Amino acid sequence: MSxxxxxxxxxEVEALKPEVIERMRDxxxxxxxxxxxxxxxxxxxxxxxxxTSPLALANRxxxxxxxxxxxxxxxxxxxxxxAVNKALAARQAELEAERDARVLVEEAVDVTLPxxxxxxxxxxxxxxxxxxxxxxxxxxxxxxxxxPEVEAEWFNFDAxxxxxxxxxxxxxxxxxxxxxxxxxxxxxxxxxxVVLRTHTSPVQIRSLIDREPPVYVICPGRVYRTDELDATHxxxxxxxxxxxxxxxxxxxxxxxTLDHMVQELFGGEGMKTRLRPNFFPFTxxxxxxxxxxxxxxxxxxxxxxxxxxxxxxxxxIELGGCGMVNPKVLTACGVDPEKYSGFAFGFGIERxxxxxxxxxxxxxxxxxxxxxTRPFGMEI
Numbered sequence: 001m002s003x004x005x006x007x008x009x010x011x012e013v014e015a016l017k018p019e020v021i022e023r024m025r026d027x028x029x030x031x032x033x034x035x036x037x038x039x040x041x042x043x044x045x046x047x048x049x050x051x052t053s054p055l056a057l058a059n060r061x062x063x064x065x066x067x068x069x070x071x072x073x074x075x076x077x078x079x080x081x082x083a084v085n086k087a088l089a090a091r092q093a094e095l096e097a098e099r100d101a102r103v104l105v106e107e108a109v110d111v112t113l114p115x116x117x118x119x120x121x122x123x124x125x126x127x128x129x130x131x132x133x134x135x136x137x138x139x140x141x142x143x144x145x146x147x148p149e150v151e152a153e154w155f156n157f158d159a160x161x162x163x164x165x166x167x168x169x170x171x172x173x174x175x176x177x178x179x180x181x182x183x184x185x186x187x188x189x190x191x192x193x194v195v196l197r198t199h200t201s202p203v204q205i206r207s208l209i210d211r212e213p214p215v216y217v218i219c220p221g222r223v224y225r226t227d228e229l230d231a232t233h234x235x236x237x238x239x240x241x242x243x244x245x246x247x248x249x250x251x252x253x254x255x256x257t258l259d260h261m262v263q264e265l266f267g268g269e270g271m272k273t274r275l276r277p278n279f280f281p282f283t284x285x286x287x288x289x290x291x292x293x294x295x296x297x298x299x300x301x302x303x304x305x306x307x308x309x310x311x312x313x314x315x316x317i318e319l320g321g322c323g324m325v326n327p328k329v330l331t332a333c334g335v336d337p338e339k340y341s342g343f344a345f346g347f348g349i350e351r352x353x354x355x356x357x358x359x360x361x362x363x364x365x366x367x368x369x370x371x372x373t374r375p376f377g378m379e380i
Contacts, residue, residue, distance in 0.1 A: 016061055016073045024054040025080040032084075032091040041095055045088055055081050125376040126238055126365060129353050130220050133240055136264045137218040140257075142242070145217040147203035149224075150177055153193045155202035159332045160282040174198055175224050196224035201282065204243040204344065208333035213340050214246035220349070231361045238349040245325065245335060245342035251275070251285070254322060254343035258289055262319075265356070266294040274316065283323025283344060290316040294355070310355075317355060320347030 014020060028048035035041035047053060055077065062073050134144050147155075157169055167173065175196040203219035211217075220240040227233040244253070258273040271294060275287035292298050293311035300308035301315040311317050322345030327337035350362055357376070359365070364372045 016058060016065075016077070018076060021055070021058060021076050021080045024048075024058065025083055028053075028055070028084040029087045032087050035091060035095070038092070038095050038099065041088075041092060048084060049081075049088065055084065122370070122374045122376055124365075124373055125353055125357070126349055128376060129356070130238060130240065130349055133261075133265070133349070133352075134218060134220060136261060137242065140216075140260070142216045142218045142244075145203050145207045145219050146221060147197075147200070147206050147219070149197055149222055151195055151197040151202045153195055155205050156195050156197050156199075159205045159329065160201055161326050161328045161332075162281045166281070168198065171226070173226055175226060197221075198225055199223050199346065200239050200241045201344075201346070204241060205329075205333055207243065208245065208330070208335055213335060214244075215342075216244050216246070218242050229363060229366070231363065234350065234362050234366060236366075239346055240349055241344060241346035243325070243342060243344045245330070245340050247340055249324075249341045249343055251324060251343070254324070254345065257343075258291075258322065258345065262291040262294075265352070266291065270297055273319075275322070278321060278323075280321055280323060282326050282329050283321075284326045286321065286323035289319050289322045289345060289347075291319055293317055310358075319352075320345060322346075 028044075031044040031048055032041065035044050048055070050056065059077050059081070062070055062077065065073055138144065153169075157166070162168060176192060177194040177196065178192055200219040200221045200223060203221065204217065207215055207217045207219070218240060219242070220238065222236060223239045224236055227235050229235060242257070244257070255273065255275065259271070262271045262273055263269070271292060273289050273291050275289055278286045278288045280286040293300070293308060293315055294317075295310040296306065296308035296313075296315070298315035300306050300311065300313040303313070307313050308315075323343065325342035325344055330337040330340060330342070350365055353359055353365070354362070
């Protein structure tokens with residue numbers, strides 16, 4: 001067995017030569033100084049302090065040296081690695097400070113700016129009012145019924161006792177939907193037998209056909225007339241109609257229902273309705289319904305000291321038509337008029353909105369300007 005090689009000079013190991021170790025250290029320091037950001041610094045850290053870095057490989061060579069040579073070589077490598085780690089920590093702190101300062105500038109938040117640059121919208125007041133009317137009658141036990149807007153003439157006219165010669169069935173009042181056969185034969189659209197519904201009464205007819213009496217329904221929806229758009233008319237508007245068919249219903253039930261409706265919509269006690277004789281093909285007897293003025297409550301009548309612009313000092317405001325369901329309508333729907341009776345009424349929701357909120361121009365309701373809808377808010 002040979003004796004230890006006490007004369008071995010560690011300088012002869014290339015990786016442990018002083019000039020080589022200094023070069024490794026200087027290369028690491030230069031790489032850290034050249035790193036422009038933390039990502040580049042991380043790459044330099046891996047290259048010069050990782051397990052396969054030059055200084056780490058040199059440190060492994062120390063273990064092969066004789067005992068008397070290890071101390072000097074370990075000291076040189078340790079000092080170089082210490083300088084590298086110190087430079088790395090300093091450069092990392094410097095780059096982190098630069099990053100934080102840059103983030104404060106680039107991601108600064110001005111807390112004085114508006115928190116929401118998108119203005120809040122609002123539900124259309126026609127939708128809100130329609131749902132409120134529905135709620136009133138649902139609370140009374142009525143169901144909400146809906147039907148198609150493109151309707152057969154039979155549902156829109158015939159079943160409602162509106163004869164073929166009635167003026168409402170002319171093209172000056174009704175939109176007819178042209179059918180494929182009429183277009184190919186050169187016929188008139190009025191020959192198609194299909195219309196855009198002129199009222200929501202067809203929904204009442206469908207309800208009577210589909211349901212067994214007693215029937216209590218409210219029918220809100222969009223309807224169409226050949227009117228020009230102006231301050232008080234529109235070719236597309238909204239209507240709500242009510243139908244009640246049961247045994248023993250009378251005009252007194254109709255009057256009580258109308259009184260309850262106006263009290264809920266216009267302000268509680270003191271609101272009432274009156275009925276004026278009129279004629280409608282689908283009701284008999286028929287009436288126009290008025291409500292007492294919700295502003296003056298009738299006190300402006302004959303009182304020049306207190307004029308009322310809302311009702312023109314007449315004390316009453318016209319709402320719409322009503323009456324007892326014509327027996328011919330019940331018969332057309334398969335309901336025995338000897339056993340059942342019913343009442344119905346209807347009015348325009350746009351007109352009701354104009355009353356409740358002093359809207360003077362109906363065009364405001366269809367132009368889609370948020371300056372009109374937003375003041376009504378988001379009532380639910």
